[in-house]
Amino acid sequence: MALLEVNHLVVHYGKALALDGVSLTVEEGELVAVLGPNGAGKSTLLKAVSRAVPSTGEILFKGRSLQRLPAHRVVAEGISHCPEGRRLFPELSVFKNLMLGAYLRRDKPAIEADLARVYALFPVFRERTGQQANTLSGGEQQMVAIGRALMAHPHLLLLDEPSVGLAHRLKREIFDAIRDIRESGTAILLVEQDARSALTLADRVYVMEHGRIVKEGAAERLADDDMIRRVYLGV
Numbered sequence: 001m002a003l004l005e006v007n008h009l010v011v012h013y014g015k016a017l018a019l020d021g022v023s024l025t026v027e028e029g030e031l032v033a034v035l036g037p038n039g040a041g042k043s044t045l046l047k048a049v050s051r052a053v054p055s056t057g058e059i060l061f062k063g064r065s066l067q068r069l070p071a072h073r074v075v076a077e078g079i080s081h082c083p084e085g086r087r088l089f090p091e092l093s094v095f096k097n098l099m100l101g102a103y104l105r106r107d108k109p110a111i112e113a114d115l116a117r118v119y120a121l122f123p124v125f126r127e128r129t130g131q132q133a134n135t136l137s138g139g140e141q142q143m144v145a146i147g148r149a150l151m152a153h154p155h156l157l158l159l160d161e162p163s164v165g166l167a168h169r170l171k172r173e174i175f176d177a178i179r180d181i182r183e184s185g186t187a188i189l190l191v192e193q194d195a196r197s198a199l200t201l202a203d204r205v206y207v208m209e210h211g212r213i214v215k216e217g218a219a220e221r222l223a224d225d226d227m228i229r230r231v232y233l234g235v
Contacts, residue, residue, distance in 0.1 A: 001063050003028045003187050004049070004079075004156055009057035011044050011211075018044040019055065020211040026156060031178075031188045033198040033219070035232060036208035042191040043084055045208070046158045049189070050074055050081040061156070076104050080154035084161040084191075086145040090134035094125050097133050097144050101151030110153065117184075118147040121177050139170030146177065156187045163194050175201060195232035199223045 002025040011019040019041045026032045034042050048055040051071045059066040066074055075081075080101070088097050098118060102111045119126050122143040128136070133144060142162055149157055159178065163171040175197050182188050182201070192198040198219075199205060205222045207215040215222065222228050 002026060002060075003030075003062060004189065005058070005060040006045075006049065007058040007060075009045070009048055009055050009059065011041075011048050011053055011055045013044075018211055019048065021057070022208070022211070022213055024206050024213065024216070026187050026189050028155075029182070029185050029187055030203045031182045031190060031201055033190045033192055033202035033205045034208060035192070035195050035198060035205060035228075040208040041211040042208055043160050044211075046081060046083075046160050046189065046191060050079060050158060052081070072104065075152050075154075078153075078155035079158065080149040080152040080156070081158040082145050082149040082160060082162065084164065086141045088133040088141055088144055088148075091132055093130050093132060094136070094144055095129040098125075098147050098151050101148035102153075104152070111151070114151055114153055118150055121150075121180060122147060137170075139166045139173065142166065142170075142174060143177070146174070146181075150181070150186075154186060156189065157181065159188060159190045159192075161191055161193060163192065163197065171197070195228070199228075199233075 004026040007023050009019050009022040022045060034045065036042050044053060047053040049059055051066060051069055051074045061077055061079060098115065105111055124140065133141060146162065162174050178188065179201060190198060199222065202219040205217065205219050206213050
């Protein structure tokens with residue numbers, strides 16, 4: 001049984017069809033990337049899994065349907081969504097933004113352990129824990145957003161465009177952190193425009209166009225696919 005199983009997922013925005021029968025799986029501890037052009041439905045897919053938008057079809061997590069659960073219950077089940085655009089509370093400190101990720105938890109020792117894990121992952125925040133989020137660079141804000149999602153102690157982390165708009169050095173730091181998160185045992189469903197980096201990180205890849213999955217397979221195999229190389233890698 002897959003950790004996450006999505007079957008025939010359909011999402012409409014009014015009369016517009018955003019997802020048209022999408023199916024995919026994520027196994028325990030696996031990193032699965034979703035590639036595709038803007039408007040393909042990638043972000044909508046993550047929002048549907050986290051129940052931020054309504055959908056029809058089937059979403060199973062650890063064998064249990066998520067379709068009727070509100071978003072906060074999905075977090076409690078073990079899925080944490082780091083959305084595109086970070087969506088931090090700009091006037092709150094780094095520490096308070098991080099702790100908002102643990103708002104459903106009452107296990108104080110484990111919360112403290114996860115906070116230490118975030119500070120180990122992003123050491124810059126050890127000295128900036130009291131700094132307001134809106135005074136951080138874009139890359140640092142993205143690190144806070146990822147850290148906040150980790151504070152929910154998820155089994156599955158949904159990452160939406162974590163490297164968008166970042167300089168190369170900060171992109172590398174973000175991808176190194178994603179690799180570390182995956183190696184710690186957390187499964188990841190990653191939406192990413194940087195196809196080259198995503199293919200390097202991922203175990204498996206799905207390619208979306210116009211709300212549908214048009215290709216899927218092992219990352220190594222798709223990295224050699226002519227269409228992927230031409231459209232996404234520019235070679």
